[in-house]
Amino acid sequence: MTEMWTPPYPEPGSANDAAFIGIGEIPSGVYPERGFMAQIVEASARAIRDAQLAHTDIDQIVLIPCLHGIPDQADLIFSRVAEELGLHGRVKSSVMVHSGGSTSDNATRMAAGLVASGQARNVLVVYSERWGSADLQAMIDMLSVNGIPAEWEAPTGLQFNAIGGLITQRYMHQSGSTAEEMAAICVALRAWANLNPLAMYYEKTLSAEKILGSKLISDPIHAFECPFLADGAGAFVMTSATEAAKKHDAWVRIGGSGGCVSHYSAGQDADLGVLGWVEAAKEAYEAASWGPEDADLAEVYDSYAAVLAIALEGLRISPKGEAAREFYKGRFSPGGQFPLNTNGGLLSAGHTGVGGGTALLIEGIRQLLHRAGSQRQVPNAQRCIVGGTGGSYMDAQIMMLERVQR
Amino acid sequence: MSVDSGYIQNADELTQPFAAALAEGRLIVQMCNDCAAPIMYPKYRCPNCFSGSLDWQQVSGGGTLQTFTILRMGAPSSFDVEPPYCIGIVKLDEGPQLMCRLHPGADGTWDSYVCDQRVSFAPAAAAEVAERPAAWFTAA
Numbered sequence: 001m002t003e004m005w006t007p008p009y010p011e012p013g014s015a016n017d018a019a020f021i022g023i024g025e026i027p028s029g030v031y032p033e034r035g036f037m038a039q040i041v042e043a044s045a046r047a048i049r050d051a052q053l054a055h056t057d058i059d060q061i062v063l064i065p066c067l068h069g070i071p072d073q074a075d076l077i078f079s080r081v082a083e084e085l086g087l088h089g090r091v092k093s094s095v096m097v098h099s100g101g102s103t104s105d106n107a108t109r110m111a112a113g114l115v116a117s118g119q120a121r122n123v124l125v126v127y128s129e130r131w132g133s134a135d136l137q138a139m140i141d142m143l144s145v146n147g148i149p150a151e152w153e154a155p156t157g158l159q160f161n162a163i164g165g166l167i168t169q170r171y172m173h174q175s176g177s178t179a180e181e182m183a184a185i186c187v188a189l190r191a192w193a194n195l196n197p198l199a200m201y202y203e204k205t206l207s208a209e210k211i212l213g214s215k216l217i218s219d220p221i222h223a224f225e226c227p228f229l230a231d232g233a234g235a236f237v238m239t240s241a242t243e244a245a246k247k248h249d250a251w252v253r254i255g256g257s258g259g260c261v262s263h264y265s266a267g268q269d270a271d272l273g274v275l276g277w278v279e280a281a282k283e284a285y286e287a288a289s290w291g292p293e294d295a296d297l298a299e300v301y302d303s304y305a306a307v308l309a310i311a312l313e314g315l316r317i318s319p320k321g322e323a324a325r326e327f328y329k330g331r332f333s334p335g336g337q338f339p340l341n342t343n344g345g346l347l348s349a350g351h352t353g354v355g356g357g358t359a360l361l362i363e364g365i366r367q368l369l370h371r372a373g374s375q376r377q378v379p380n381a382q383r384c385i386v387g388g389t390g391g392s393y394m395d396a397q398i399m400m401l402e403r404v405q406r
Numbered sequence: 407m408s409v410d411s412g413y414i415q416n417a418d419e420l421t422q423p424f425a426a427a428l429a430e431g432r433l434i435v436q437m438c439n440d441c442a443a444p445i446m447y448p449k450y451r452c453p454n455c456f457s458g459s460l461d462w463q464q465v466s467g468g469g470t471l472q473t474f475t476i477l478r479m480g481a482p483s484s485f486d487v488e489p490p491y492c493i494g495i496v497k498l499d500e501g502p503q504l505m506c507r508l509h510p511g512a513d514g515t516w517d518s519y520v521c522d523q524r525v526s527f528a529p530a531a532a533a534e535v536a537e538r539p540a541a542w543f544t545a546a
Contacts, residue, residue, distance in 0.1 A: 144482035151447070156507050169475055219476040265447060266495075
């Protein structure tokens, strides 16, 4: 028997409590003219400026991986970013953290740990992805090999849209959700994207009729319910509460976190309609001492509608089986009762690979810093639940974000 | 020659007995010699008691269909099958579960399948199994 262990989270206001102080992002979409490293430098520069720091204040770089190609990933691993930012000879280390779509959560844990333990002062976390401009068949093949067991599942012809189909079929069966209710999820996310100038589909609307009239890709998923691969980049800066207070009136802290790795193989999850969210939420809510009823908004990984619905139910933001119907009734749309994935999510802001989860995290920080602009800022947002998942929805990772006012 | 043996040393050792049984039209899963847990997908050590003493056992072939999907486009380049084809997850009566292929019904489609229905192991032709060692199931 393993003994119970309650992690000692830093108290709010403690000197080394980790603080998000700046964010930077460039538009997501298809931008073939934008280079991988150019995107990294621009997003980093925006985040460092937003944090009111000089680039030379950064003493630690944490990199979120790209999936479009090995050479660019190797550049991340081998400190090219330090040199491109003029930080060689200055930063203590440059290191990549990787857990697929949940990387943003794990990179945040790492950055916060470095700050809290006094091993870093100002940490830059950055991602850049070129999925939108990559060869589509090459990306399909890459996603059909990585995260799928070659011995046991590749011989069935499984690929990523099929995993989405398997999860969606299970979710619809368990919840009794209709195709119209599932389509409402993508429609709501598109409505949020229409308020976000950085979103891939800022200027394009989407209706349930269009979704249900599009061809089936992997039953029951239609073409317009599949994530659109995008180019994009984003960054954020973390420091200690002590450092944050020197230049900022407000910042964002981590009230607690929770996580659960539920499987590696999609075929081995105990229930694809549940995944790891229930376990992760229990830990996160205990650590933060607040829960879904106290949250002003949430930013939760949404590469397929059912993936989001299952997460919302595990997070207890929606009652069991009701998430899709709540979307249908407008609860999560702009103007609804509960703001969700206010950047448009992966499904409408653009799926920037591992960076898609990072974009949601950045949006959560942005909302709590009250920098989301007049179109979509959640009034007086104080608390945000961020949820991420990677691979074949192998894990559920939760960050409980809180606004701190000096 | 190996100087260290007595444990399963690579994926070929782990997968070959399963594929060989499929080729004979049998479905087997791994079984722990110490705690008798049925294991699927096969592992290097028992996930339950961590024993390294593992063997194989034929299963009944009966199970329930957890979920399924019909892939209609975008098959992996390495998978030489023209869509549509149907993939499912079956939970065997013995406990373990696995990703599998589903045979179409008499009408040539997969329209009659529903989650949680009973299914049974129905091996594909030997040539198919030799190329793609997957278990196939059909409505029970």
